[in-house]
Every structure is written in C-alpha cells, then in structure tokens.
Amino acid sequence: MPTPVLHIGNKNYSSWSMRPWLALKWGGIPFQEHIIPLGGEGYGRSEIKEVRAVSPSGRVPALHIGDAVIHESIAICEWAAEQSPNLWPADPIVRAQARAVAAEMHAGFFALRRDMSCNVRRRLAREPDWPEDTRKDLERLFELWAGLRVRFGGEGQFLFGPRSIADAMFAPVCTRLRTYAVKAPQAAQSYCAAVFADPVFKDWEQAAEAEPWTIEQTEALYR
Ligand SMILES: N[C@@H](CCC(=O)N[C@@H](CS)C(=O)NCC(=O)O)C(=O)O
Numbered sequence: 001m002p003t004p005v006l007h008i009g010n011k012n013y014s015s016w017s018m019r020p021w022l023a024l025k026w027g028g029i030p031f032q033e034h035i036i037p038l039g040g041e042g043y044g045r046s047e048i049k050e051v052r053a054v055s056p057s058g059r060v061p062a063l064h065i066g067d068a069v070i071h072e073s074i075a076i077c078e079w080a081a082e083q084s085p086n087l088w089p090a091d092p093i094v095r096a097q098a099r100a101v102a103a104e105m106h107a108g109f110f111a112l113r114r115d116m117s118c119n120v121r122r123r124l125a126r127e128p129d130w131p132e133d134t135r136k137d138l139e140r141l142f143e144l145w146a147g148l149r150v151r152f153g154g155e156g157q158f159l160f161g162p163r164s165i166a167d168a169m170f171a172p173v174c175t176r177l178r179t180y181a182v183k184a185p186q187a188a189q190s191y192c193a194a195v196f197a198d199p200v201f202k203d204w205e206q207a208a209e210a211e212p213w214t215i216e217q218t219e220a221l222y223r
Helices: 015-026 073-083 092-107 110-115 132-153 165-179 186-197 199-210
Strands: 005-008 032-035 062-065 068-071
Touching: 005 015, 015 073, 015 165, 015 199, 062 073, 068 073, 073 092, 073 165, 092 132, 092 165, 110 132, 132 165, 132 186, 165 186, 186 199
Parallel strands: 005 032
Antiparallel strands: 005 062, 062 068
16 A cells, blocks of 8 residues: 555644544554645635645545545544554444544534634633533533543543544544633543643644644634
8 A cells, every 4th residue: 555645734723634643643554744734815715726636625634545535534534443443442332432422523513613713732811701502512522521431431541441533533622622721620621631641642732833834813813
C-alpha cells in the first residue's frame, strides 16, 4: 500500500481534521500529513481552491491512498479501525454503542459547534452566556460522557476504557470547553484531563500553538 496522505486544515482551528489524525496515530498507522491553512477566499463555502483540489466535498480532512480519496472524518476513522481494530471496543455490542456516540458527535451537537468554534490555543477568561440550545447540547454531552465512563470506562481513563475512535471524536470538544471556560462537572473535567495528558493529543496541541496562521472571524468571537 502506498503511504497514505492525510490532508488537514490548520491544527488550531480544524476540529474535523484532529479526529482522524488522532485515530491514525493511535492506531500506529504510518501516514504523511499535508496542512492547508483555512480562512481567506472561499472559506465557509467549501470553496477554498487548495481544499477542492484534494477533497471532493471541498472540506478537510481527506485521506489519499494512492488514487483513492476518502473524505469525511468518520469514514477515515473507520478505515483506520480496519487497519487497527483496537480503535473500537472488542465486544460487538459495546462497539456498536461506541459507534453510536461517535455518530452522534459527527451528526449532532450543532449549537455547541456553532457557538464554540474550535480554537485550540485560545483561553477565554469568562464563560459566555449560552443560548438555550447550546446549554442543552452541553447537558447532553455531560450526561453522555458521565454515563459512558461509569458503564464502560473501567480501569481506563477514556470513554470506553482505552482510547478509541469515540475519544478521537470528542477530543476537540474537550478543547472547546477549555477555550470557552465552560464550567463542566467533575466527571467531564477528569475525562478532558485524560485527553489533554495523552502524548499524541499533546503533539497536535503543540503544533497548533506553533502555527503562524490566524482566522480573524474565529478570533473575533466573544471579544
Ligand atoms: N462532515 C465533515 C466536515 C468537514 C469540515 O467541515 N471541515 C472544515 C474544516 S474543520 C472545512 O473543510 N471547511 C472548509 C470551508 O468551510 O470552506 C467531516 O466530518 O469531515
């Protein structure tokens, strides 16, 4: 197999890129990364020229394996799990439940995503007042995480014990809670602390902090 190339956005701003990047690294799958700085002409309309050149949807991430292109973060994570099955829990029913929460993240939490744009390195001093739908997303998130930790966490520190794709899907939500100074219950704080302590996550975070690019509309939020 040719070495896969993962095309991603800026590490500071692209939460969808972080997810498969973590999954590929956690799975020990060799790949090259290619960063396309987001922002500027066509951004927000899936019309960035450099992105369209590598991804049929005009969005990153996109994984190239030879001539094949896999877009959508969850599909790339699933491909990673085919190479490295321990990225999902071993038990089929538990695995289906892990897929359910990964899908819930991929297809949902719209208000949270709308109001808490990913900005890994930023820290607000004070939590903004969230609208009702965002508060509801946060309540669902905290209930979901706490329930998974109690039911499946066992000795491990992650949602299903060891790291899984479910954690890759939620890792950028942890950074959002940190960025926007969200007052989270203890269980959510401990879970995010485990994500932040993960060495692979730290590599992403350090690269995000070192990036030279800024996206003004994201930085302008809550100023
Ligand atoms: N459903 C897609 C979402 C991908 C997505 O929205 N990516 C953003 C960056 S985080 C993007 O490429 N935006 C470019 C644009 O808005 O023009 C996935 O899961 O991969």
